[in-house]
Amino acid sequence: MTVVDNMVRLFESMTEWWHWAVAVLMLVLAALSVKVAWTFNVNEWIKDRHERRKERSKVLCPHTLLSVRTNPETGEPDLHVQSLVHSTFGTVEGWCSQCGMRFDDWTESRRFSEQYANDPEYWKKRQLKYQKAAKRVFKL
Numbered sequence: 001m002t003v004v005d006n007m008v009r010l011f012e013s014m015t016e017w018w019h020w021a022v023a024v025l026m027l028v029l030a031a032l033s034v035k036v037a038w039t040f041n042v043n044e045w046i047k048d049r050h051e052r053r054k055e056r057s058k059v060l061c062p063h064t065l066l067s068v069r070t071n072p073e074t075g076e077p078d079l080h081v082q083s084l085v086h087s088t089f090g091t092v093e094g095w096c097s098q099c100g101m102r103f104d105d106w107t108e109s110r111r112f113s114e115q116y117a118n119d120p121e122y123w124k125k126r127q128l129k130y131q132k133a134a135k136r137v138f139k140l
């Protein structure tokens, strides 16, 4: 039995009008899916998603590092605030060493450090959100 024989049997068994309607519908769907698969570029899509996630992680980054250190003089725990924004030598431009965000004026970043030093819980929340977003940046 050949493929042609099978096709002839299939057409002979299609006695109702809606058999043909279903066949035409399936052909149209098959043609559409081929068209979509042809135009959809997976690599392009992954690259775009990577960029979107990178931008999102920059928005969430606190650009500041908070840590608790022991004060060598008093022996008491101390909150240590460190800005992660570094400046390019001889200019006011800066960048965050954690997320890579660029700043036109790195002195602006002092504002973040003051804000987070006053509210360490908020910093913790932002830092955790950033870490979660940063993990997704390099996940495919």
Ligand SMILES: [Zn+2]
Binding pocket: 058, 061, 062, 063, 064, 084, 096, 097, 098, 099, 100, 101
């Ligand atoms: Zn940052």
